[in-house]
Amino acid sequence: MKNLQEKYIAGLDGLRAVAVLMVIGYHLKLPIFKGGVLGVTIFFVISGFLITRLLLQELQKTNKIDLKNFWIKRIKRIWPALILMVSVTVILSAIFNRLVFTKACRDFISALLGYNNWYQIFNNISYFDNGGAPSPLLHCWSLAIETQFYLIFPLIIIIIAKFKSTKKERHQVLSVITTLLIIISAILMAVLFNPNGDPSRVYYGLDTRCFSLLVGALLAIIVESDIKIGLTKPANDIIGIISLVCVCIIVTKVAGYDAFLYKGGYLLTSILTAFVILSILRKQSMLSKFLSIPVIDWLGKLSYSIYLWHYPIIILISGGQSASLSIMLLEVTLTLVASVLSYYLVETPIRRGILSKTIKMLKDKIQKDQRVIKKGITIASVCLALVVTSTLCVAFVPKENMSDDIVQESSNKVVKKDIKKPETTPSTTNSQDSQYVDLSNGQEIINNLDVFVIGDSIVSGSFAKFQETFPHLKLSSKESRQANLSIPILTSALNEEGWNGDSLIFALGTNGPLYDYLPKVRELLPQDKTMFVISLHAPYTQWQDDNNQKIEEFCKNTDNVYLIDWAQYCKGHNDWFEKDQTHPNKLGGTEQFLNCIKESIIKAYQKDKIKLTKKS
Incomplete structure (x- = not known):
């Protein structure tokens, strides 16, 4: 496809900003964001698109995918800020709220190791109905789904590449498989959803949510193929704007537990998001210009940190309940401060290779015990927070789950x-x-x-x-x-x-x-x-x-x-x-x-x- 942005995609960070604002509005319980959970769906589509496009471009240039390098980059992108957030959250909850601390200790390993969604499922922990204040790490379920996608989908591309040598053949097979997986996942969501029960199982599951990531992946396959769509610039702008407006309408009208979302609404939102991304991709499109406004673009760059920090801050301050305007402003302000610090002091330096540069500098200066020092620096930077939080959890977590102290004398019987x-x-x-x-x-x-x-x-x-x-x-x-x-x-x-x-x-x-x-x-x-x-x-x-x-x-x-x-x-x-x-x-x-x-x-x-x- 021609006339598309190749490297940095102007407007995509702005779309991330829109997504994270939806999520924050939802967790603040603002009525206008009753369907703000769809912000996560937007994140999924963006991630699926970017990762797949990156892998396909690497495969086209080098005829192979360096899986180890890919996973290391993902770890560097996800882990540093995540470790910081989890560590600070556990420590603060231990100081200020023992009930929240209990739940944070319960979730922190699954949050760090990328299986938080399945942990919630197998322990019957609801996203929509919490016994008391929710875990401040509950939002890590979405990071777990993305992590699992990063582990599995590159392997599918590599397997297809082994059997199909030409770009056209690879893309054809990959597009068919991706489409089938989208259909299967969406059907699973619709079938497993029980309108008269808690929808958390289908909300958390990789099997029932991966279609959003796969819709983004399918868009990347189309973009990287030699397919001619032939949209004029005005048509491209209209489709993109209408799609984004439709997503916003759904967010304001449909609650996160509504049957509509599970019977096709999430899939529809994913497809609409793909159209928005396609519109943004075109050079000088109206959406890319609007979403590249400096403030929006800046918030988009901070979106990962904002997503990480907003939820524990809300839980620690207001317990996840509806709060006054002044409390909400405090929560938003603290979220922004924490996000800025995380982005500029942790994410950006690590993304620019500060760890590897530090190790190289020490390697040049110190010859004796070089190997030990290198390993020590690398491991210590990652594990220090884990040691602190693990010690806290073992030493101070209450033996009984205080959050489940509910009347039981007549439960489980009619x-x-x-x-x-x-x-x-x-x-x-x-x-x-x-x-x-x-x-x-x-x-x-x-x-x-x-x-x-x-x-x-x-x-x-x-x-x-x-x-x-x-x-x-x-x-x-x-x-x-x-x-x-x-x-x-x-x-x-x-x-x-x-x-x-x-x-x-x-x-x-x-x-x-x-x-x-x-x-x-x-x-x-x-x-x-x-x-x-x-x-x-x-x-x-x-x-x-x-x-x-x-x-x-x-x-x-x-x-x-x-x-x-x-x-x-x-x-x-x-x-x-x-x-x-x-x-x-x-x-x-x-x-x-x-x-x-x-x-x-x-x-x-x-x-x-x-x-x-x-x-x-």
């Missing part, structure tokens, strides 16, 4: 009980006057309410309080229950168990997106039954805000449905919760949880004068 308490003392109202409850007496409403509660571990942990509060109670709860399971549970209760009570309390949404299950539940429930929906306090999940917005809109716009606003009721009362800030504790949290439910039910019945039959 609790279904009908509880009938003895008749309570009648109110002063003459019981013969009416068959209905005196609504002015709030406690009488609660005492006569036949309620069915469908919930998860939050309800399980408050089970005893539910028993104390509601004399006429039917309850079904289970740890990690998803919202979709409310449909068969309610259907069974109505049709098979013959439940004919007054109200349903819907207490799900902590463990995943609600999607469109609330209207479906209301449709199943007879119209004369009231429905109450509890808003969420689960600050370490990615779907809390979206689910609460759905709950609020649903309660506002649906007849006979009422909001139990637990999210607002508990605001500012972190002492009501376990360490995960999701499960109410036994030191007043469960009592306040039930108080919120009681008050909301009483208010709804009194305000709308809902008739409630006295129970015999």
